[in-house]
Amino acid sequence: MKDILQKLEESRALAHQGGGEKRNAAQHSKGKLTARERVELLLDEGSFEEFDMFKTHRCTDFGMEKQKPAGDGVITGWGTVNGRMVYVFSQDFTVLGGSVSATHAEKICKIMDMAVQNGAPVIGINDSGGARIQEGVDSLAGYGEVFKRNIMASGVVPQISLVMGPCAGGAVYSPAMTDFIFMVKDSSYMFVTGPDVVKTVTNEQVTAEELGGASTHTKKSSVADGAFENDVEAIAEVRRLIDFLPLSNREKPPVRPFFDSVDRKDMSLDTLVPENPNTPYDMKELILKLADEGDFYEIQEEFAKNVITGFIRLEGQTVGVVANQPLVLAGCLDIDSSRKAARFVRFCDAFEIPLLTLVDVPGFLPGTGQEYRGVIKHGAKLLFAYGEATVPKVTVITRKAYGGAYVVMSSKHLQGDLNYAWPTSEIAVMGAKGATEIIHRADAGDAEKIAQHAADYEARFANPFVAAERGFIDEVIMPHSTRKRVSRAFASLRTKKITTPWKKHDNIPL
Numbered sequence: 411m412k413d414i415l416q417k418l419e420e421s422r423a424l425a426h427q428g429g430g431e432k433r434n435a436a437q438h439s440k441g442k443l444t445a446r447e448r449v450e451l452l453l454d455e456g457s458f459e460e461f462d463m464f465k466t467h468r469c470t471d472f473g474m475e476k477q478k479p480a481g482d483g484v485i486t487g488w489g490t491v492n493g494r495m496v497y498v499f500s501q502d503f504t505v506l507g508g509s510v511s512a513t514h515a516e517k518i519c520k521i522m523d524m525a526v527q528n529g530a531p532v533i534g535i536n537d538s539g540g541a542r543i544q545e546g547v548d549s550l551a552g553y554g555e556v557f558k559r560n561i562m563a564s565g566v567v568p569q570i571s572l573v574m575g576p577c578a579g580g581a582v583y584s585p586a587m588t589d590f591i592f593m594v595k596d597s598s599y600m601f602v603t604g605p606d607v608v609k610t611v612t613n614e615q616v617t618a619e620e621l622g623g624a625s626t627h628t629k630k631s632s633v634a635d636g637a638f639e640n641d642v643e644a645i646a647e648v649r650r651l652i653d654f655l656p657l658s659n660r661e662k663p664p665v666r667p668f669f670d671s672v673d674r675k676d677m678s679l680d681t682l683v684p685e686n687p688n689t690p691y692d693m694k695e696l697i698l699k700l701a702d703e704g705d706f707y708e709i710q711e712e713f714a715k716n717v718i719t720g721f722i723r724l725e726g727q728t729v730g731v732v733a734n735q736p737l738v739l740a741g742c743l744d745i746d747s748s749r750k751a752a753r754f755v756r757f758c759d760a761f762e763i764p765l766l767t768l769v770d771v772p773g774f775l776p777g778t779g780q781e782y783r784g785v786i787k788h789g790a791k792l793l794f795a796y797g798e799a800t801v802p803k804v805t806v807i808t809r810k811a812y813g814g815a816y817v818v819m820s821s822k823h824l825q826g827d828l829n830y831a832w833p834t835s836e837i838a839v840m841g842a843k844g845a846t847e848i849i850h851r852a853d854a855g856d857a858e859k860i861a862q863h864a865a866d867y868e869a870r871f872a873n874p875f876v877a878a879e880r881g882f883i884d885e886v887i888m889p890h891s892t893r894k895r896v897s898r899a900f901a902s903l904r905t906k907k908i909t910t911p912w913k914k915h916d917n918i919p920l
């Protein structure tokens with residue numbers, strides 16, 4: 411028996427070595443952790459239960475029968491993050507370049523199936539040379555099986571991708587279908603076709619980092635939701651994110667202990683909105699002042715900064731925040747911000763995360779650039795996402811809520827549950843200047859008259875009371891009491907139930 415146990419220990423030790431000392435050192439020299447180090451860092455100490463450590467490929471072409479590494483280039487299993495179960499796979503670049511064989515894909519599929527069955531998130535760590543070239547179509551079939559599971563798991567369990575090395579070709583489409591993608595600066599990249607093909611086809615000269623690095627995907631393409639300095643930071647941030655999320659759509663988000671009175675007033679909020687309606691201010695200040703312990707987990711911080719998305723907690727409960735940012739493009743909605751916010755709203759709705767919307771929006775960004783690229787369809791995404799969301803929805807208008815953008819931003823008309831406004835709100839079809847120029851065109855040459863009309867319009871509409879008279883605003887609230895009002899609003903909505911007509915699925919404008 412002792413010998414048998416000894417043999418098992420030896421086999422395990424061999425599997426733990428991955429691609430061996432030299433390749434592990436090469437991995438470290440690129441500033442990357444090994445696949446196993448990443449799993450250990452991601453999960454609570456000692457919680458990892460590994461599956462299929464000895465599974466190996468069945469390929470006999472191109473001399474592959476001579477190299478059959480245990481585990482076949484991916485480490486899979488489950489463990490806990492702050493005591494809560496997650497499934498994980500971590501591709502091992504030191505073993506055959508982390509390339510995906512049929513067997514490698516089977517290992518990933520196994521834990522994805524278990525995650526859906528048992529209701530726990532899947533965290534995938536991608537570091538792979540792509541389809542195992544020696545396996546041909548078997549490898550592609552393996553990818554297909556993974557893709558199918560990404561689709562089936564979408565909206566059932568949270569899926570998070572950590573791209574920590576190469577991820578190219580069709581392989582990108584697995585992370586692309588997960589809820590969040592995080593990348594590491596300078597050591598990860600994602601692209602459908604690499605720099606060499608790009609050069610051949612379009613004659614563009616571009617590095618892998620420029621084409622598909624973390625900066626490109628968080629600032630330009632919005633493929634990724636966050637970029638981190640190194641593996642350690644990325645993994646720590648994913649652990650932090652997991653704390654905000656429910657394990658599946660069958661349960662509510664976790665409730666954490668909180669040490670921040672819900673009655674906390676913040677008098678500085680009474681002067682957050684500047685006197686001049688055209689002077690910007692930082693909406694993040696409001697988010698941080700509302701949140702339990704000022705803790706805000708921002709999603710897509712570097713992209714479409716005119717809208718802010720992320721998670722906070724109120725009374726220990728996760729809340730998704732969508733907020734216009736007056737500091738950027740005056741908080742206008744445009745194509746990018748609509749897409750960003752719409753995807754976030756849909757994630758929250760799928761996983762029963764209540765939505766807080768903070769509004770200061772002068773409208774949609776004008777211009778051919780927007781119209782030609784389809785702002786109508788992209789803006790409709792956000793409208794649609796809010797309208798179909800059945801989670802508790804609380805809205806606070808801090809200043810401008812003009813035109814179509816007013817309706818889009820979780821208004822009463824889209825089944826907003828509780829809609830509050832600060833006394834500084836202006837809820838109207840448009841700003842006073844624009845409105846006056848249209849309805850008093852005849853007086854266009856008379857500056858005095860135009861100024862008087864604008865003043866009249868402002869007196870009538872540059873306030874929240876017309877909307878409040880109609881019940882479109884439930885209450886005009888003191889800025890300093892916003893945390894309390896919003897927290898109590900969500901508390902009153904915890905038992906919210908809403909039914910919608912049966913349909914196979916909707917047809918959101920894509």
Ligand code: HXC
Nearest residue numbers: 506507509539540541542543544550553576578579580581
């Ligand atoms: C088999 C692979 C491999 C692959 C890398 N390796 N990619 N083996 N299939 N796809 C092996 C290498 O042979 C090498 O083995 C080891 O992994 C490390 O690779 P290196 O090239 O030495 O590493 P590096 O210089 O860091 O370059 C990394 C790389 C490069 C840029 C990823 O390996 C590369 O270009 N690989 C091929 C990428 C590719 O074309 N994949 C197919 C994409 S299409 P040894 O034994 O020498 O250490 C695709 C389609 C998916 O993925 C479709 C889904 C539907």
